[in-house]
Amino acid sequence: MKVGLFPGKFLPPHRGHITAILRAHALCDKLYVVISERSAEDTALCDDANLPHIAGVLRQRWLSQELQGLGIEVILQNDGNTPPFPQGWPDYSALLKQNTPEPFNLIFGGEESYRDGYNQYFPGTDYILLDPQRTQWPISGTAIRHKPYLHWDYIAGAARPFFARKVLITGPESCGKTTLTRKLAKVYCTSWSEELGRDYQEDVIGGNGDLFDLEDFNRIAHLQYEQDLVALRSANKVCFFDTDAVVTAFFSEVFLGEVATRVHSFINPNKYDLIIALKPTVPWIADGIRELGTQAERDHSFDKLMQLYQSCGFDANKVLIIDSPDYYQRLEACITAVDKLL
Numbered sequence: 287m288k289v290g291l292f293p294g295k296f297l298p299p300h301r302g303h304i305t306a307i308l309r310a311h312a313l314c315d316k317l318y319v320v321i322s323e324r325s326a327e328d329t330a331l332c333d334d335a336n337l338p339h340i341a342g343v344l345r346q347r348w349l350s351q352e353l354q355g356l357g358i359e360v361i362l363q364n365d366g367n368t369p370p371f372p373q374g375w376p377d378y379s380a381l382l383k384q385n386t387p388e389p390f391n392l393i394f395g396g397e398e399s400y401r402d403g404y405n406q407y408f409p410g411t412d413y414i415l416l417d418p419q420r421t422q423w424p425i426s427g428t429a430i431r432h433k434p435y436l437h438w439d440y441i442a443g444a445a446r447p448f449f450a451r452k453v454l455i456t457g458p459e460s461c462g463k464t465t466l467t468r469k470l471a472k473v474y475c476t477s478w479s480e481e482l483g484r485d486y487q488e489d490v491i492g493g494n495g496d497l498f499d500l501e502d503f504n505r506i507a508h509l510q511y512e513q514d515l516v517a518l519r520s521a522n523k524v525c526f527f528d529t530d531a532v533v534t535a536f537f538s539e540v541f542l543g544e545v546a547t548r549v550h551s552f553i554n555p556n557k558y559d560l561i562i563a564l565k566p567t568v569p570w571i572a573d574g575i576r577e578l579g580t581q582a583e584r585d586h587s588f589d590k591l592m593q594l595y596q597s598c599g600f601d602a603n604k605v606l607i608i609d610s611p612d613y614y615q616r617l618e619a620c621i622t623a624v625d626k627l628l
C-alpha cells in the first residue's frame with residue numbers, strides 16, 4: 287500500500303500545486319496534503335504583499351474544494367512553534383508523523399533541496415520530486431501574492447473570490463446603478479450581482495411596497511448575500527455589486543420605519559475595495575415600483591444612505607462619490623477608479 291504526503295504552505299494554492307498534487311495522487315493509493323501554518327511568518331508574507339492574513343483554515347477550505355471527490359485528505363498542521371529550517375527538521379518531522387492518520391512511505395514535492403532532510407528524518411520513506419523546474423506552470427505563491435491580477439489564471443479557482451476586487455455601486459433609486467453595474471462588468475469582462483429586491487418585490491408581494499413586512503427584508507438581505515457569492519465565484523479579477531445590505535437596511539426603514547433584525551448581520555464594511563456612490567443628478571425614471579421621486583426626496587435619500595455607511599463603519603477613503611449628470615463622465619470616472627484598483 288502506497289501512502290503519500292504532499293506538504294506545502296499553499297499561500298495561496300495555484301495550478302502548479304494542484305497539478306503536482308494530482309500527479310502525486312496518481313502515484314499512490316492514498317494521499318494526504320498537509321498545509322503548514324506558521325501564523326507569524328504567514329502574516330509577514332501577506333503583509334509584505336499588502337494582503338490580509340490568509341489563515342491556514344482558509345487554505346484548507348480552498349484545497350478541500352479543489353480536491354473534493356478524489357479521496358485526497360487535506361490536513362492543517364500548526365508549525366508555528368517549530369524553529370526555522372534546517373534547525374526545524376526534528377520538530378517538523380515529528381509533527382508530520384503525529385498529524386498523519388496512518389503511516390506513510392512516500393513524500394512528494396518540487397524542491398530538490400529538501401531531499402536530504404526527508405531522507406534523514408523519514409527513513410524508509412521515498413522522496414519523489416515532481417516538476418522541480420516548474421516547467422508546466424511557471425508560477426509561485428510569492429508571485430501571486432505580489433501580483434495577483436497579473437497571475438490571475440494561475441490562482442486556484444476556489445481562492446479567486448478572496449483576491450477578486452469587490453466594487454459596490456450604491457445610491458438612491460433611479461440614479462443609474464443597475465445600468466452602470468452591467469456596463470462595468472462588460473468593460474472588465476467579469477461577473478456582477480444585480481439587485482434582487484426589486485424582483486422580490488414583484489414576485490412575492492405583487493409590486494406593492496405597502497405589503498412588505500420585516501421578514502421580507504431579512505430574506506432579501508440573505509438572498510442577496512448568496513447571489514453575491516455566486517457572482518464572486520466566477521469573477522475575473524473584479525466583481526461588481528449593484529446593491530448591499532446597507533441599501534436593504536435603508537429600504538427596510540423607508541417602508542417599515544425600522545431595520546429588520548437580521549439585515550445587520552449582512553452589513554460588512556470590509557467587504558468592498560471600492561464603493562461608488564451615485565448622486566441622484568440624472569433624470570428620475572418612474573417605473574411603478576420606485577417611491578422617492580421628488581428631487582428633495584432623492585437628495586435626502588442619498589444623504590441618509592451616506593450617513594448609514596458612515597455609521598456602519600465603512601471607510602470614507604474607499605468611497606468615490608459620482609455627481610456628474612453626464613453618463614459618459616460617470617462611466618469614465620468609474621473606469622479610472624477600477625483601473626487603479628487592478
Ligand SMILES: NC(=O)c1ccc[n+]([C@@H]2O[C@H](COP(=O)([O-])OP(=O)(O)OC[C@H]3O[C@@H](n4cnc5c(N)ncnc54)[C@H](O)[C@@H]3O)[C@@H](O)[C@H]2O)c1
Nearest residue numbers: 293294295296302306322371395396397400417420423425
Ligand atoms: N523551507 C525549508 O527549508 C523546508 C525544508 C523542509 C520542509 N519544508 C516544508 O516543506 C513544505 C513545502 O514548503 P514550500 O514553502 O515549498 O511550500 P509551497 O506551498 O511553496 O509549495 C508546496 C510544494 O509545491 C511545489 N510547487 C510550488 N510551485 C510549483 C509549481 N509551479 N509547479 C510544481 N510544483 C510547485 C513546491 O516545490 C513544494 O514542494 C512545507 O510544509 C515546509 O514547512 C520546508
